Amino acid sequence: MLVDVNNFYVSCERIFNPRLRDVPLLVLSNNDGCAVARSNEVKALGVKMGTPWFKIQDLARQHGIIAYSSNYTLYASMSDRAVTILRDICPDLEVYSIDESFLRVEKIALHYGGIEAMSHAIRDRMQRDLSLPVCCGCGPSKTLAKLANHLAKKNPEFNGVCDLNSLSKSERLRWMSRIDVGEVWGIGRRLAERLRVLNIRTVLDLRRADPKQMRAGFGVVMERTINELRGVSCLSLEEVEPPRKQIIVSRSFGRPVKALSELRESVSTYTARAAEKLRAQASIAAAVHVFIHTNPFKENMPQYSASKSIALANPSDDTRELIAAAQHALTALYRPGYAYKKSGIMLIGLSDKSIQQRSLFDDESQRSRSSQLMTAIDRLNRDYGRDTVTWGSAGIARHWSMRAENRSPRYTTRWSELPIVH
Amino acid sequence: MVLCAQSMHIDADAQCVKSIHYRVKCGFPSPAADYTEDSLNLSEYLGFDKPSVFTFSVSGESMINAGILDGDKVIIDRALTPKNGDVVVAVVDAEYTLKRLVRRADGRFELHAENPAFKPIQFAEGQSLEVWGVLIGVIRKCG
Numbered sequence: 001m002l003v004d005v006n007n008f009y010v011s012c013e014r015i016f017n018p019r020l021r022d023v024p025l026l027v028l029s030n031n032d033g034c035a036v037a038r039s040n041e042v043k044a045l046g047v048k049m050g051t052p053w054f055k056i057q058d059l060a061r062q063h064g065i066i067a068y069s070s071n072y073t074l075y076a077s078m079s080d081r082a083v084t085i086l087r088d089i090c091p092d093l094e095v096y097s098i099d100e101s102f103l104r105v106e107k108i109a110l111h112y113g114g115i116e117a118m119s120h121a122i123r124d125r126m127q128r129d130l131s132l133p134v135c136c137g138c139g140p141s142k143t144l145a146k147l148a149n150h151l152a153k154k155n156p157e158f159n160g161v162c163d164l165n166s167l168s169k170s171e172r173l174r175w176m177s178r179i180d181v182g183e184v185w186g187i188g189r190r191l192a193e194r195l196r197v198l199n200i201r202t203v204l205d206l207r208r209a210d211p212k213q214m215r216a217g218f219g220v221v222m223e224r225t226i227n228e229l230r231g232v233s234c235l236s237l238e239e240v241e242p243p244r245k246q247i248i249v250s251r252s253f254g255r256p257v258k259a260l261s262e263l264r265e266s267v268s269t270y271t272a273r274a275a276e277k278l279r280a281q282a283s284i285a286a287a288v289h290v291f292i293h294t295n296p297f298k299e300n301m302p303q304y305s306a307s308k309s310i311a312l313a314n315p316s317d318d319t320r321e322l323i324a325a326a327q328h329a330l331t332a333l334y335r336p337g338y339a340y341k342k343s344g345i346m347l348i349g350l351s352d353k354s355i356q357q358r359s360l361f362d363d364e365s366q367r368s369r370s371s372q373l374m375t376a377i378d379r380l381n382r383d384y385g386r387d388t389v390t391w392g393s394a395g396i397a398r399h400w401s402m403r404a405e406n407r408s409p410r411y412t413t414r415w416s417e418l419p420i421v422h
Numbered sequence: 423m424v425l426c427a428q429s430m431h432i433d434a435d436a437q438c439v440k441s442i443h444y445r446v447k448c449g450f451p452s453p454a455a456d457y458t459e460d461s462l463n464l465s466e467y468l469g470f471d472k473p474s475v476f477t478f479s480v481s482g483e484s485m486i487n488a489g490i491l492d493g494d495k496v497i498i499d500r501a502l503t504p505k506n507g508d509v510v511v512a513v514v515d516a517e518y519t520l521k522r523l524v525r526r527a528d529g530r531f532e533l534h535a536e537n538p539a540f541k542p543i544q545f546a547e548g549q550s551l552e553v554w555g556v557l558i559g560v561i562r563k564c565g
Binding site: 018019021080081082084085128129130131411412415418419420421422 | 473474477478481482495496501511517518519520554
């Protein structure tokens with residue numbers, strides 16, 4: 001079963017501010033760039049996910065759309081609470097994203113008198129305890145559970161709950177014939193376009209495609225997706241989050257940045273943060289990828305976008321080595337005279353630190369000292385708050401950091417920002 | 423100095439043998455060793471560890487006779503079903519208000535302040551009263 005919170009960020013904002021309940025509400029991405037969550041009222045006005053905020057200012061004025069900066073502290077705190085409750089109902093759970101969890105329910109549902117009754121119990125509990133509206137979708141595979149969730153969300157007749165097993169086969173196929181193939185879990189925009197060329201337009205078309213044949217053209221993931229659509233479960237619950245294959249840290253700047261020195265500070269900060277994540281999952285990186293670009297929406301301004309990867313002599317998790325590589329890449333990328341909007345770094349070629357292969361020139365004692373230093377720094381930053389120990393090249397003033405002009409209070413995590421009751 | 427000893431203990435009922443490891447300290451044993459407990463856990467006491475519990479900051483003096491002052495932090499549980507006489511957070515005119523829930527003789531509910539300067543909040547026929555959560559604690563720092 002997939003449990004998914006409806007319009008999660010918007011729903012979080014509404015919990016603590018009753019004035020927002022019936023108004024068209026929008027949450028903007030980092031830096032107030034584009035729409036990342038929309039209330040149903042905003043969706044009805046035709047605003048698409050990812051629309052840049054400046055493009056809908058007129059519409060916003062006309063219809064009284066209210067836009068909030070994203071308040072990730074609040075959303076993460078509410079997500080934790082939601083997962084605690086779901087785990088209490090069903091311990092066999094995989095957190096898939098900030099607002100989605102997969103549950104293995106076949107046994108536990110019996111105590112509730114069936115999947116439908118259990119789904120409604122989940123919905124009632126999330127509403128009562130957290131004031132969060134959720135939809136439950138259920139099926140014999142994760143891909144089908146995700147599809148069922150989509151049905152439950154988009155079609156009011158399901159009342160927020162859709163169990164594909166409870167539908168007759170003809171009903172199931174009829175629903176599949178009405179949904180675009182792009183809605184299938186793992187089928188992105190580009191893949192959907194390629195499938196349309198083959199006349200595979202709906203979920204049903206894909207389900208009817210031959211998995212073996214499709215594997216030849218699209219790879220093993222496609223074969224698995226088709227089998228999952230046919231009700232053969234190929235993806236198990238991942239109860240523990242698997243280590244990431246790459247780590248990306250990037251942000252848009254609060255204002256255009258022109259100087260190399262400021263870009264350097266941002267790249268160092270992101271690298272330090274990424275290195276911390278790298279060590280937290282006990283991995284080492286083989287290469288550092290740096291990218292910078294100007295604002296593509298400012299069409300009248302000169303545009304520049306570039307990226308570069310630097311391979312490390314030895315895979316490493318040492319912030320100093322990673323920053324040095326990132327700075328090296330940045331120096332090669334930088335062109336003066338542009339107003340940069342965003343920079344980012346990606347650590348790639350990740351592998352398990354414990355099975356690290358050493359090169360001929362590797363210095364063992366140096367490695368272990370580096371390891372001790374990094375552990376000590378991570379502990380200080382964890383115990384005394386982020387940025388207790390920071391890197392010289394990361395700068396102190398950070399004029400370029402994120403813009404969040406209309407962020408709501410961090411209602412659940414700060415004593416000074418609690419909601420007010422009269 | 424620490425000695426390690428191992429004794430065999432036979433469990434007659436289960437008909438199996440358990441081994442027990444224990445350490446014997448040479449020297450005077452602390453008389454309190456068997457009585458140590460974790461220190462007081464405020465979060466557990468106040469009910470903070472439940473996901474349905476939220477904290478609000480009080481503004482105004484409408485509840486002073488219930489011992490709730492301006493600036494107090496109130497702990498609210500959404501999982502509890504409100505009963506007659508509970509202090510609750512309710513939604514009135516798109517704002518959160520902290521009042522006592524009172525059922526009148528005719529069965530209708532009202533919200534009462536605990537301060538004679540405030541009038542009860544009444545609800546007309548057909549108007550609904552939304553209770554957001556029930557008060558389970560008050561926090562105040564002194565000085």
